[in-house]
Amino acid sequence: MPLTDLNQLRTFVVLYELRSVTATAEALHVTQPTVSYTLRRLRERFGDDLFRREGHDMVPTARATQLFAPLHEALGQIDRTVDDAEAFDPASFTGGIRMGLTSIGEQTFLPPIMTALARQSSRPHLQVERLDSDQVEEGLIRGDVDLAMTVSLIDSPRLWRTHVRAVEYVALSSRAHPLPAAGPEMFAGRHFLRVSSRGGHVFPLEALTEHGLMPQVTLTVEEYATVPAVLQATDLVVLLPRHVAEVFCGWFAGLRIAELPWPAQSTPVSLYSRREASLSPVQRWFRSLVLDAVAAGRYRSGAAR
Numbered sequence: 001m002p003l004t005d006l007n008q009l010r011t012f013v014v015l016y017e018l019r020s021v022t023a024t025a026e027a028l029h030v031t032q033p034t035v036s037y038t039l040r041r042l043r044e045r046f047g048d049d050l051f052r053r054e055g056h057d058m059v060p061t062a063r064a065t066q067l068f069a070p071l072h073e074a075l076g077q078i079d080r081t082v083d084d085a086e087a088f089d090p091a092s093f094t095g096g097i098r099m100g101l102t103s104i105g106e107q108t109f110l111p112p113i114m115t116a117l118a119r120q121s122s123r124p125h126l127q128v129e130r131l132d133s134d135q136v137e138e139g140l141i142r143g144d145v146d147l148a149m150t151v152s153l154i155d156s157p158r159l160w161r162t163h164v165r166a167v168e169y170v171a172l173s174s175r176a177h178p179l180p181a182a183g184p185e186m187f188a189g190r191h192f193l194r195v196s197s198r199g200g201h202v203f204p205l206e207a208l209t210e211h212g213l214m215p216q217v218t219l220t221v222e223e224y225a226t227v228p229a230v231l232q233a234t235d236l237v238v239l240l241p242r243h244v245a246e247v248f249c250g251w252f253a254g255l256r257i258a259e260l261p262w263p264a265q266s267t268p269v270s271l272y273s274r275r276e277a278s279l280s281p282v283q284r285w286f287r288s289l290v291l292d293a294v295a296a297g298r299y300r301s302g303a304a305r
Helices: 003-018 021-028 032-046 062-083 103-119 133-142 203-210 224-233 242-251 281-304
Strands: 051-054 057-060 096-100 125-129 147-150 159-174 192-195 217-221 238-241 255-258 265-274
Touching: 003 021, 003 032, 003 062, 003 133, 021 032, 057 062, 096 133, 096 281, 103 125, 103 147, 103 224, 103 242, 103 281, 133 147, 133 159, 133 265, 147 281, 159 203, 159 224, 159 242, 159 281, 192 203, 192 224, 192 238, 203 238, 217 224, 224 238, 224 242, 224 255, 238 242, 242 255, 265 281
Parallel strands: 096 125, 096 147, 192 217
Antiparallel strands: 051 057, 147 265, 159 238, 159 255, 159 265
16 A cells, blocks of 8 residues: 555544544644645545534544544554564653543552552653543543543543443441441431532432432532541541442541442443554553553452452
């Protein structure tokens, strides 16, 4: 295949990912007219519009979506073959890595991740970015973050995804104000602390609404970090993932977990990155490290119970 054809296909792949002629031109270090000209050639070649402008976005057609995955993988394979990069050495890497986590993810997953980095004698600068659930896909595609972890289920052909942990919810309160055994009346007369669901944890809001408990919510906060101190100082109750409740109980002896009286599973925590062919050796290594670290942390948590 001529190099000019490869450049056209690369333009297609980047435009599909970024959905913007301007951003594609910047990413490929060419002018916007060059991208527009290439798009016209691609439309002629495939006999399809490929992208239609909607507002500020270039939205792919069904034909473009059909073409993206095989072309993306093929270009990635070509790049890996041509580059023939030397094996990546984690111990010598001191650059930056950016990871998208919610506040609850920071508290739960950063300790095993940092432990895994220490075991490999690797000292990158890991910068954690706070992403709302609706920002994860674009954050990864734009390169704002290298990796992201969230309970939000994002089904996109532009992303790689794997589940890393099931999420089961429990109730948490202070030991001074314990909840009775699980039953339909266990929350009678109790009031709730609720944490914002912008990080993707929507189960508490759904459960409180479904079971008519929203009128008993007297405090809503943005971050999970404030939860333990508030619970210890009040008789409030919070619904949160079991693995987070266990972390809080390990830090604060005055807290107590109670089982919920209804099914309490939500979507699992998933790890997201760009697709395999778009990953650098650093990103590929860090993704593997995070997967191993989270799996090890899950095993230890299960053994502790």
